[in-house]
Amino acid sequence: MSSQLPWLAPGDPLPQPNDAWGADDPAPGLLAAGGTLDVANLCAAYAQATFPWYGPGQPILWWSPDPRMVLPVAQFRLHRSLRKTLQAFRARPGCEIRVDGAFKAVITACAAKEREGQTGTWIVPDMVRAYTALHAAGHAHSVETWVDGELRGGLYCVALGRAVFGESMFAHATDASKIALAALVCLCRVHGVELIDCQQNTRHLASLGAHEIPRDRFLAHVEQARHQPGPPWQFDPLYWNALLSR
Known part of the structure; x- marks a missing residue:
């Protein structure tokens, strides 16, 4: 063009x-x-x-x-070290996953995150305001890792029906963002969400099972998934079985 x-x-x-x-x-x-x-x-x-x-x-x-980086939730790679981390998190009192408990705090922490090779952030104040409004309208959600009453990591995403688009993650403790991502994968598996959009290719996402697909194929997925009933945006500890029982 x-x-x-x-x-x-x-x-x-x-x-x-x-x-x-x-x-x-x-x-x-x-x-x-x-x-x-x-x-x-x-x-x-x-x-x-x-x-x-x-x-x-x-x-x-x-x-x-084009192509588009996506994470098929059925192909999420649960490495041995992360499995141990999740098992310990699940068993420890005071550790919990919350959904939409502190969206503004999550997106603000993502905006403040230092990124290797970058100065500044793409989550500028107008983006924070816009996605906070999108959250208030029910189309953006946060998945949060809490330890002893403190927010230690999390992510936020956009959802239209069963079309889920990952946006950004942060961690203030080791593996806290990975725990939140694993929780999102569990929620998606339980409620029939097939893909999490990752937008662009990174080695970290690829190590977790994400891969690229043609844009046309991704468009077809979004068109079909966005018209399906979305998942209830809440997390039950039983959802961990979708990963840890395998």
Whole structure:
């Protein structure tokens, strides 16, 4: 496609995902710039496998990469060390998973996380406000690792029906974010969610069983899954059996 990037005014619809820049363009996967981060526009974007990602001082940038990194929950790799960590967490009094107990604290902690090779954060204040509003509307959720009444790690995600899109994680204690991810995998397994979107490829995600699929295949999954009843966003300790009993 042409390297001319569409600029959106408030209220303009996003282009189709297949119009995103390709491998020969300056930023593969970039779809458009501008527009707004209101709840309706975010829901419309995720419904067509598109998400905002930009840094301080930049306009809103919309992305739909091809291929797409996804984690099939049935293929989550429970390494021996993480299994031991989960078993200890499950058995220890004062350790618990909460869902949507402290969404604002989770996204704020994700925004403050230092990332190797990066300065600043893509979770800019406007993104925090936008996803907090998305959470209030019932479309964004946090999965949290609590120890002795303190939030020690967690993640947040977007959900449209059974289409679940992972966003970011943080940890203030060893393995606290991995525990939250494992809890999300358990919740998804119990309630028939097949994939967790990971957006882009990283070695860490690949080590846990994530892999790339063509964008068209991911779009077809989202279209089918978003019309299905979503899971109840709560965590029962019995859900650990979806991982630990195997």
